[in-house]
Amino acid sequence: MAYLMKIFQEVFGATRSGEPVYAFRLSNEKGMEVTILTMGGIIQSIRVPDSAGNIDEVTLGCDSVADYERSGAYFGAIVGRYANRIARGEFELNGERFQLACNDAPNHLHGGKVGFDHHLWRAEHHTSDNLCTLSLYYESEDGEEGYPGKLNVKVTYTLNDQNELGIEYQATADATTVVNLTNHAYFNLNGSEDCLSHQLQLHCHQFTPTDETSIPYGEFESVINTPMDFTTLKPIGRDIGQDFIQLKQARGYDHNWVIWTERDNDSPLKPVARVEAPDSGRTLEVLTTQPGVQLYTGNYLE
16 A cells, blocks of 8 residues: 655644744655644754664754744745845846845845845645655745846745655746745755764866855866865865965855866756765755755854
């Protein structure tokens, strides 16, 4: 008899303005559970077995809506309209200059002062024999945080019976605009302590160096013979303390790597990263359609 994938819905809490925030818990027969909030599409929890079958929490999250509202760490959230930084919060599009909110002085970060992570999303969900699906919808109005055009966004989360979590982003606009969506989950595959002993491999031979405000210079640099080299598995913490200007400026890793792998002909996804935790035996593999991957080691978490 097939195990039916399950989705449970409950009230997680309420916003400052009294609006309810719902939690959807996706689960499979292998014991993996993923909890996602309608506030910001936040992945609030990922619980997964280790090599011995023990189930632990492997992502950082908060226990209440109030904690998420106070936090500036984007724990597990959809970030947008534009992930990462835009220099001085300004850009030019079709000859017109736009000024965005500068919430990470002197730059614009992750969509501005009230980004997608703080908005409530409409939810739809369904299950089949081997897949849980949760779709979240948000309509970003023209001029929100300074961005041009109305943007309709759909983010779909899937969990299958192979312990694979998928995130698919779709966005349509009624005017020319910019959009760059991602999820800001923090992972610790041991469930506790730090992650510096985790072994990381990135399928990347180059990275994009940044200035002291984390804005890319607009050029690629080789990772070879630098602390940025993760072309083969190595502990995340092995080189993080080296006297290397990019690490000193960012207080650790907070950079974009340029993906070089080609996708398989049978899939639009290409492998980009692999993380192994020797203590727990858990492994995280990341695949994407995008040209770059950002590694952030929580350098500003308290």
